[in-house]
Amino acid sequence: MKVHLTPPESNHILANIKVTGSKSESNRILLLQALYSNIKIENVSNSDDAQVMAKGLAMVDGVVDIHHAGTAMRFLTAYFATQEGKDVVLTGSQRMTERPIKVLVAALKELGAEISYVKNEGYPPIKITGKKITKNKVSLPANISSQYISALLLTAPSLENGIALELIGKITSVPYIKMTLALLTQLGIENSFEGNSIKVSPKKAVENQTLIVESDWSSASYFYSIAALSEIGSKIGLSSYKHDSLQGDSVLAEVYKEFGVDTVFINNKIELHKVKEPQIKTLEWDLANAPDIAQTIAVTCFGLQMSCHLTGLHTLKIKETDRLEALDVELSKLGASISVTDKTLTLNAATSINADVAIATYNDHRMAMAFAPLALKTTIYINDAEVVSKSFPDFWTDMATLGIGVHEQ
Missing domain, CATH: 3.65.10.10 (Enolpyruvate transferase domain)
Structure with missing residues (x-):
């Protein structure tokens, strides 16, 4: 299944989503x-x-x-x-x-x-x-x-x-x-x-x-990306999450503060508030303790036309695909200037984002989901979109709930 993603009518996003267990x-x-x-x-x-x-x-x-x-x-x-x-x-x-x-x-x-x-x-x-x-x-x-x-x-x-x-x-x-x-x-x-x-x-x-089981922080990363790419004043509620999470990917709350997204804990859920545009030009982060969010962060930086230098990525070579090489290929299609080693990724700030690019997913659920938030910036295709069922079967339904056009082809 291929999906064609189109931007929402407004990038002022207001929604509540229930995320499945980690x-x-x-x-x-x-x-x-x-x-x-x-x-x-x-x-x-x-x-x-x-x-x-x-x-x-x-x-x-x-x-x-x-x-x-x-x-x-x-x-x-x-x-x-x-x-x-x-x-x-x-x-x-x-x-x-x-x-x-x-x-x-x-x-x-x-x-x-x-x-x-x-x-x-x-x-x-x-x-x-x-x-x-x-x-x-x-x-x-x-x-x-x-x-x-x-x-x-x-x-x-x-x-x-x-x-x-x-x-x-x-x-x-x-x-x-x-x-x-x-x-x-x-x-x-x-x-x-x-x-x-x-x-x-x-x-x-x-x-x-x-x-x-606490809800999955890796799955939350895609909503963080959408919040970062949205307009100031956007708010996305996600449940069920804990302030004292056992999951390493909960570092998202810290990382995405750099993109102008605040995380507010209310009872058993979090609210993502887009409060300002990024104040930095280059994000530098060691993701050795949270490598599964590397793809999402790299795509967020590209969508915000920021630079980034991500380290600690040595385990990504042996995941569902070689995620570093896959990011290099797919972001380059969109117009990115990117370079990778066996454990780092460096992205230069983009001047434009190509439209109607078809993203290959390499049997990797995170490739499909990491690129989906770019629908707030351009029209984009995701090949073999059903791969998301590996970790997040409701993903495309939730994207539609946020107002993103999800058109199966």
């Missing part, structure tokens, strides 16, 4: 629920990724196909490896078979897991035979995707001796690690994070309780 929190809590069946979940994400995760956790043997869901691949690798009696082949899309899994597999094998590669060394598909794990000491490079680390930490309470994890080098995804540990704490599972050492104690049972 994909990151949902996937973590779903895994914990598989370990402790008396946990209940509210506001779970309606994304494809969360549905794939839930389906995978219900499997006992056979082929588990997680499609494009990278989080599910990492989390389910650790889950199946530590569950006696489960025997699966874990696979996914063509792109998933190109995304490395070797670091996590090596760590699990160091603990005593039985995992082998079906085709290419270091990549899915992988064959996993669940075993009782008694070893508990393991190390990982600290600069890898936090999902590898969280995969081990989430399964740790079910292990006979828990886990003592040593991270080697500079840690780059602390908020996601802290999210995982905070959820364990909510369940009464003892853990500690001191320096580069993380310990999780074993726990056979937890008390009956309901965990409420």
Whole structure:
């Protein structure tokens, strides 16, 4: 499906949107629920990724196909490896078979897991035979995707001796690690994070309780972008969000203040107020702790005809697509002057924005959603627009609610 996006009748945007639960929190809590069946979940994400995760956790043997869901691949690798009696082949899309899994597999094998590669060394598909794990000491490079680390930490309470994890080098995804540990704490599972050492104690049972998933801050980023590109006086309400969020992407409130957008917390929602035009010419930001919002920020800067220099983006090379190269190609189509390295993006202020450009999405939900807010500035096409269902199935409906013309073709 291709969509043609046209500007709203007015860029003075006033709307309220309900955003589905965080994909990151949902996937973590779903895994914990598989370990402790008396946990209940509210506001779970309606994304494809969360549905794939839930389906995978219900499997006992056979082929588990997680499609494009990278989080599910990492989390389910650790889950199946530590569950006696489960025997699966874990696979996914063509792109998933190109995304490395070797670091996590090596760590699990160091603990005593039985995992082998079906085709290419270091990549899915992988064959996993669940075993009782008694070893508990393991190390990982600290600069890898936090999902590898969280995969081990989430399964740790079910292990006979828990886990003592040593991270080697500079840690780059602390908020996601802290999210995982905070959820364990909510369940009464003892853990500690001191320096580069993380310990999780074993726990056979937890008390009956309901965990409420906060709405997704990554999904909120697109509304922040729309607020930034809108007229002064615009206001967008989003629910349900917490001031003390576990999600690293909540740094959006700080970043978008630079674009003239204030965030107001009211009860269980936030209001985005466009209060002024940007006061800076170049945004410089290290996104090592929140790489998933890089695409949105880069497109916002382009739409505001600002420059930016974004760093800490090394994990974007192995996402659903190489997001840095994809941004380079698609923003250039729109008239941007942009350069990328393997971990940075530099954008020069645009003098104009090309109209009726068709944006390729590369099987990447965030490419589709990050470029959509440019509809406030120009007419634009989004190819393969259905890819948004990976994390935000209601996205195009919500865009129409804001007054943006969404025309399927």
